[in-house]
Amino acid sequence: MAKKPIRIGLIGYGFMGRAHSNAYLKVGHFFDLPYECVLQAVCARDEAKVRDFAQRWGYASVETDWRKLVQRDDIDLVDICVPNHLHAEIAIAAARAGKMILCEKPLAMNAAEGRKMVAAVEKAGVPNMVWYNYRRVPAVTLAKQLVDEGRLGRIFHYRAKFLQDWTINPDLPQGGTALWRLDVKAAGSGVTGDLLAHCIDTALWINGRIAKVCAMTETFIKERKHVETGKVEKVGIDDACAFLARFENGSLATFESTRYARGHKALYTFEINGEHASLFWDLHDLHRLQYFDHRDPSVVRGWRSIHVSDADQPYMKHWWVPGLQIGYEHSFVHQVADFLKGLETGQPARPTFRDALETQLVCDAVLKSARTGRWEKVGTVS
Numbered sequence: 001m002a003k004k005p006i007r008i009g010l011i012g013y014g015f016m017g018r019a020h021s022n023a024y025l026k027v028g029h030f031f032d033l034p035y036e037c038v039l040q041a042v043c044a045r046d047e048a049k050v051r052d053f054a055q056r057w058g059y060a061s062v063e064t065d066w067r068k069l070v071q072r073d074d075i076d077l078v079d080i081c082v083p084n085h086l087h088a089e090i091a092i093a094a095a096r097a098g099k100m101i102l103c104e105k106p107l108a109m110n111a112a113e114g115r116k117m118v119a120a121v122e123k124a125g126v127p128n129m130v131w132y133n134y135r136r137v138p139a140v141t142l143a144k145q146l147v148d149e150g151r152l153g154r155i156f157h158y159r160a161k162f163l164q165d166w167t168i169n170p171d172l173p174q175g176g177t178a179l180w181r182l183d184v185k186a187a188g189s190g191v192t193g194d195l196l197a198h199c200i201d202t203a204l205w206i207n208g209r210i211a212k213v214c215a216m217t218e219t220f221i222k223e224r225k226h227v228e229t230g231k232v233e234k235v236g237i238d239d240a241c242a243f244l245a246r247f248e249n250g251s252l253a254t255f256e257s258t259r260y261a262r263g264h265k266a267l268y269t270f271e272i273n274g275e276h277a278s279l280f281w282d283l284h285d286l287h288r289l290q291y292f293d294h295r296d297p298s299v300v301r302g303w304r305s306i307h308v309s310d311a312d313q314p315y316m317k318h319w320w321v322p323g324l325q326i327g328y329e330h331s332f333v334h335q336v337a338d339f340l341k342g343l344e345t346g347q348p349a350r351p352t353f354r355d356a357l358e359t360q361l362v363c364d365a366v367l368k369s370a371r372t373g374r375w376e377k378v379g380t381v382s
């Protein structure tokens with residue numbers, strides 16, 4: 001049967017532009033779907049570079065102005081892979097033009113912007129999703145399944161961290177295409193929106209709403225040269241953030257993130273402790289889920305290291321044979337597959353913009369608490 005083409009217009013071609021393009025190219029080979037991803041156009045300001053990217057990845061055309069791209073009749077889906085301060089404007093314009101929208105995380109600079117984006121996609125009735133890819137690492141999806149099955153029983157604790165070390169050098173500038181994550185005007189926040197947002201998305205998905213938070217942040221390097229102005233400017237982002245949280249289900253949580261943990265490149269881990277069982281996952285060992293079940297007979301009781309690679313474990317039947325593992329890039333392939341499945345079934349893949357607004361509301365409460373020094377309630381979506 002002929003597949004329905006979904007003509008993609010990608011905006012931005014950095015690290016995430018590559019991760020998404022790779023996913024569009026692979027998904028049809030591994031998942032049976034009635035849709036075909038067509039790399040129709042890629043857009044970025046630098047014409048020579050965007051042409052080079054288009055050629056390397058197989059995009060049929062290029063644009064240098066995103067406004068033109070979102071108005072094109074031959075584009076069905078707009079994929080936003082640009083710095084955070086551009087998400088809202090592009091998403092709102094794309095929604096008005098009737099396009100499906102996939103947006104990089106975090107949804108927006110803050111919840112106020114996020115609300116406008118949710119209103120725009122819901123008014124236009126266009127399918128939408130945010131790229132919180134770690135939900136679709138098979139071991140993380142399995143963790144969610146085990147919690148949903150009630151295997152852990154009542155949840156007492158949720159503990160997450162995301163550690164990196166790439167900004168310790170004080171000579172690193174801020175801003176520009178490579179280092180916009182250090183520029184508050186482009187990023188909105190530092191590790192809170194960039195890294196903790198991932199931890200929060202997973203936590204909300206697995207353990208439900210967070211009711212309140214109490215946070216501290218620090219900016220260790222106070223000034224950095226700005227790539228665009230050439231001047232030494234104040235650093236407005238949080239280099240590190242740690243917060244306590246209370247979930248609505250009564251469980252307690254700690255979240256920590258920093259770009260100053262020497263030796264750690266992308267150490268995202270979470271642990272969940274329940275009445276009967278506990279779970280632990282580590283991005284550096286991403287195909288394994290650690291599981292301890294107190295109900296096991298005492299002579300063999302202990303932490304099991306589940307190698308998530310069997311056909312009856314999430315997503316794995318689409319890949320190789322049992323025992324052979326997959327990696328980081330596959331989480332994006334899974335996300336595209338689920339999005340397309342959502343189009344087919346009418347059950348939208350998540351997180352939608354509305355779901356991602358929940359994460360944004362937690363981030364806002366965290367940053368507010370860091371300023372006020374008090375516990376802050378997390379706002380509600382509507």
Ligand code: SOE
Pocket residue numbers: 164194195198266
């Ligand atoms: C930052 O270094 C970063 O690339 C994040 O922006 C990504 O979302 C995260 O998955 C890995 O780290």
